[in-house]
Amino acid sequence: MTELPAPLAVHLEEFAEHLELQGGRSANTVRAYTTDIRSLLEHLESMHPGARIADLTLDVLRAWLAAQVTAGAARTTLARRTSTARTFTAWLVRTSRLDHDPAARLVAPRAHRVLPAVLRTDQARELMEAAESGAAEQDPVAIRDRLIVELLYATGIRVGELCGLDIDDVDADRRVLRVLGKGNKERVVPYGVPAAAAIEEWLLRGRPALVRPTSGPALLVGKRGGRIDQRQVRTVVHDAVTAVPGAPDLAPHGLRHSAATHLLEGGADLRVVQEVLGHASLATTQLYTHVSVARLRAAHEQAHPRA
Known part of the structure; x- marks a missing residue:
């Protein structure tokens, strides 16, 4: 990674601090924003060696996005980076670092809304049964892995939200989780009887075998006792889904879908x-109605004699 000149680096550091303290963004979001803006500022420096933030113009922004296109960036990536750049330049104007907003007229291609791959209900049932069968061996890791797939599917929470759960976030009496989501917004999410059984099994027989003095309150821990991370969860989900014949290869977000x-x-x-x-936004949730209609249409075309 190229080291930014000090005049540019200070703006990146203070923007990251703004996102953390005032923007209420999650650690993952802050990391993604700062990575994109670092890329932008590195491009600015490559175009204008010794550049200062006042040299950030619409032409620089467009050249930066053009370089992303040349590198093969997807439309979704371009849309996200354009949004990040607008957030950054608006902050520069608000903090009197720029006199005008160079991204005000910046246009990026609209991202194609791709229908997410999802499991059929019978495939989801097979996945849960396979995970439960593996946990029957009483191996603490298998018990944990069963809980991971059960909770992701039972609640639809994000992988980052899952990894951030503490023991006290589980209300076993009401069968709900207290979840800290994007923008540090807290919500309560219900779960069913199978997930409740998986939680109980994990807390009784799984977690005590893996927990260490450094584990803290984390609900889910890794083999060494630390709070489980998203990479480990992705591996667990990938391995579990491959055991279901005909199922699409899903990441944790696929279970949410x-x-x-x-x-x-x-x-x-x-x-x-x-x-x-x-x-x-309700518009985000409406994507899933499109998924349902697409599945209904596919079933109709396959089964109806006059489809």
Whole structure:
């Protein structure tokens, strides 16, 4: 990674501090924003050696995005980086570091909304049964892995939210989780009887075998006792899904997609699903209605004689 000149580095550091302290962004979001802005400032320096922040113009922004296109960046990536750049330049103007906003006229291609891959309900059932079967061996890691797939599917929470859960976030009596989502917004998410059984088994037989004095209150821990990280969870989900014949290769977010789709197919109200998933906008949740319609259409075309 190229080291930024001090005049540019100070703006990046203070922008990251602003996101953390005033923007209420999660650590992952702050990391993503600062990575994008570092890339922008490195591009600025390459165009204008010895540049200062006042040299950040619309032409520089466009050249930066063009370089992303040349490098093969996806439309979704370009859309995200454009949004990040707008956030950064607006902050520069608010803090009197720039006189005008160079990103005000910056346009990026709209991201294609791709329907996410989801499990069928029978595949989800097979996945949970396979995870439960593995946990029956009483291996603490297998017990934990069962809980991971159960909770992701039962609640539809994000992988970062799962990793951030503490023991006290579990309300076993009411069968709900207290989840800290994007923007440090807290919500309560229910879970069912199978997930409750998985939690109980983990707390009784799994976690005590892995926990260390340094584990703290983390609900889910790794083999060495530290709080489990997202990379480990992705591996667990990938390995679990490969055991289900015909199932798409899903990341943890795929179980979130599956949970939302199955809730809507089961008759849940769209706004209830929005609350469960922690979406700020109902439009985001509506994507899952498109998934359900697409699945219905595919089934109709396959089964109906006059499709």
